[in-house]
Amino acid sequence: MISFHEVVKKNEGAILSAWIEEMVKGVRRADLMTDTELKQQARELLGLFAKAAESSSEAESEAFLQTREFLREIAKSRMDQGFTPTETARFVLSLKQPIFHALRDALKGNPSDLVNEVWASGNLLDRLALFTVDSAVEFRDQVIGRQQEEMLELSTPVVKLWDGVLALPLIGTLDSARTQVVMESLLSAIVETNSQIAIIDITGVPTVDTLVAQHLIKTITAARLMGADCFLSGIRPAIAQTIVHLGIDLVDVQTKAKLSDAFAMALSRMGKVVVARKPAAGMALGSKAKDN
């Protein structure tokens, strides 16, 4: 009886050229990668596959470790190049036909063996293709996770408005994980800049529910414990209504409608006033006067 790996080994060259021909017809994306690269990958994969298939027919086995590593690399580079997971899988699956053809020729007189070997090799290639897809998805998940982290950092800046006045403009939905980051970065900024007033601006927060309010109150309380006053600003009319309807208690929190109002209050709290220059001079130098 002839096993499929023997057939593959014997007809490696023929299978490779048939496979590449197959890919050139259908799977290849000439816009995304070159023929030479594709051929190089195909040759290497077929070599690894033929070698591994000699000792095992299980895609998860030790023998296929190198093959799997190689497929993972391919999946990664394909994702970078902009292939879809289907296209990536078809790269492996398109190997089926040439192998089946070779088996058919080799096992012409033995239908039952032919079916067995077709099944075994088909199964193996399916597994490898699935593994490739898994790797591609895993790689994409990693990218998504990294982007989420980066967004978390990007979206919680603490800015200094004045000597002793910090502002924290919040953009996007607040969840527990983000609130933790917000709280920590605000509190450490308070220590670093020695600020006595912090303004949390929630203009960019789309909705405020009980959980978000709870998080905000926690942050404000923590800032107060450290000795900094915390104002809440940027409350849109709709959010003001929601807050009252939900019965959220914000009496201990100093709130203002706009960031500018909160900043004005912060300045007056510190005993500072903004005065307009004499009109003529102010016009000439570009007015720094306050608009409210």
Next chain:
Amino acid sequence: MERIPILKLGDFLLVTIQVDMHDQLAITLQDDLTTQIAKHASRGVLIDISSLEIVDSFIGRMLANIAAMSKVLDAQTVLTGMQPAVAITLVELGMSLSGIKTALNVERGMEILRQFSDQSYELQDANGFQE
């Protein structure tokens, strides 16, 4: 026995906690502090916890208690220099210490105490205090 020193600074008492607070130490501090307030008729107490890194609900409650007791003895308590991690822990424990005044550092804390004592001395003065 280990004690936290209480320093008298004019009308005020200054307590700086530089070691890890354990329960007995907190109770001793509470005793000593109330005694000292009564003895010197102090107007304010400043507790600096900038080197305190670990708190639990007991210490949190002791701080609140000390503030309440000082209030009874007519002294204002100011807590200064709380670390961010400590503040987060206390909030997570549900202790907002709403009866205590807080300040970022000792300097600001003393300012608050001075304002407070000026205010209470010059109740008849409509402007309260002067900078």
